[in-house]
Every structure is written in C-alpha cells, then in structure tokens.
Amino acid sequence: MEAKKALEEIFKELHKHYNPHGWWPAETxxxxxxxxxxxxxxxxxxxxxxxxxxxxxxxxxxxxxxxxxxxxxxxxxxxxxxxxxxxxxxxxxxxxxxxxxxxxxxxxxxxxxxxxxxxxxxxxxxxxxxxLEKPIFVVDAYTFRFLERYGIETSKNYDKVQALFHNAFQNDVNLFREFHALIVEHSKTLCKKKPDCEHCFLKKCKRATVTGAL
Ligand code: SF4
The missing domain is CATH 1.10.340.30 (Hypothetical protein; domain 2)
Structure with a gap:
C-alpha cells in the first residue's frame, strides 16, 4: 500500500481509538x-x-x-x-x-x-x-519504530519520514499536531517496546499479520 494511503488510514484509526489531544501541556x-x-x-x-x-x-x-x-x-x-x-x-x-x-x-x-x-x-x-503553529511534522523515535512495525519503510531517515507526512497532509498544522500526539500515545499504550499486538486495533499492521497476533 502506498505510504500516503497507509498514513491516512492510520490517522483515521488512531483518531477514532484515542481521544483527540490538542496536545502539549503549556500555558504559552x-x-x-x-x-x-x-x-x-x-x-x-x-x-x-x-x-x-x-x-x-x-x-x-x-x-x-x-x-x-x-x-x-x-x-x-x-x-x-x-x-x-x-x-x-x-x-x-x-x-x-x-x-x-x-x-x-x-x-x-x-x-x-x-x-x-x-x-x-x-x-x-x-x-x-x-x-509557533507552523506546518511541519515532528518525527521522533516512536515514529520510526511504529512505522517500521506497520510496514512503512523509514531508513531511520528524519527528512524522508517527514516528507511522507508532508506529502500526505499538506500544511495541516492541526493534523500534524494531532498525528504526532497520537503516535506517541499509541507507542506508550499498545505499540510499546514489547508491542501488545494481540489487543491492537490496527488490523493492517505488517508486524501483527506476520506474527499472527491479529
Ligand atoms: S499491531 Fe502491534 S506492532 Fe502493529 S501497531 Fe499494533 S501494537 Fe504496534
């Protein structure tokens, strides 16, 4: 599946499963x-x-x-x-x-x-x-781990992964904020260091289908 379509599906699923955040706890x-x-x-x-x-x-x-x-x-x-x-x-x-x-x-x-x-x-x-509310996606270690497990090649390359998100969702500040927060949430909840694929709702994840957890 092309990355754009996969990212759109992932966002939809994560958004449905976790409450939207608005994220970053700060006053200013x-x-x-x-x-x-x-x-x-x-x-x-x-x-x-x-x-x-x-x-x-x-x-x-x-x-x-x-x-x-x-x-x-x-x-x-x-x-x-x-x-x-x-x-x-x-x-x-x-x-x-x-x-x-x-x-x-x-x-x-x-x-x-x-x-x-x-x-x-x-x-x-x-x-x-x-x-500063600028339209740029934040890539972190959770993003690399999650995408690799899902079946999206990252080469652990920051710019490459960022470009995938920018190509899929152009200049959407709110979506970039939300998507990054959702990946963090998912990586702390289910897709942890030792992933809990048995209880994961992402049915198209490559790792889960390979290991037979879904
Ligand atoms: S199925 Fe497993 S590896 Fe895939 S996203 Fe869910 S927890 Fe992570």
Missing part, C-alpha cells in the same frame, strides 16, 4: 519551546518540575529568562538534567523569540533554531509546530 508558546528543549533525554515529570521552578521565579517569558543569571537558571532547570547545556539552549531560544516577527518564514526560523547548540531537528520542529 514560549513555555512550549522551553519544554521542548528541557524534555530532551528525560521524562515529562522532570520537565514539569523545572517548569514549576521557572514559574516560581516568574521568568517563563523570553525577556525574563534571557536576563536571568546563568547560575539561577541552571539551578531551576536542574530536575530536567543536563542543566548546563540546556540552560544555554533555552537562553538562545529566548533570544530567538525576542527577535521573531510575524513575517518570519518557517524555514528561516528552523535554520536559526538548528544553529543553536543542543537543538536538533526533532526539538526545532516541535517548537515550530507546537509553539
């Missing part, structure tokens, strides 16, 4: 961006602790965070780990937010984000999609 776009950096190599629970600390300091705004002393910033985000590296990255993101204007193009902002040390494609695209 800047909080989303900070969370996207802090969540690298840690779980969301630790990010929440760091975010709470920043809120207590009343610096969860680009100006406030950019001007905060490094030592205070590092202490506040310590629960999320790698606090020295992440403090530099969130400060650079704060600086970028201060310089943004409405006319900035997606690719221009992406290039600036990717030039920040410690920000790769997944983090940059999370900021673009969830904080």
């Amino acid at each position: 776009p800047f909080e989303v961006a900070v969370g996207a950096v802090l969540t690298q190599s840690t779980n969301w629970h630790n990010v929440e602790k760091a975010i709470r600390n920043l809120k207590k300091l009343k610096v969860l705004l680009p100006e406030g965070l950019y001007e905060l002393q490094d030592v205070l910033l590092q202490e506040a985000i310590k629960p999320a780990g790698f606090h020295t590296r992440k403090s530099k990255a969130v400060k650079a993101v704060a600086k970028l937010f201060l310089s943004l204007n409405a006319k900035d193009e997606l690719l221009e902002i992406r290039k600036k984000l990717l030039s920040i040390k410690g920000i790769g494609k997944e983090t940059a695209d999370s900021i673009l999609l969830y904080a």
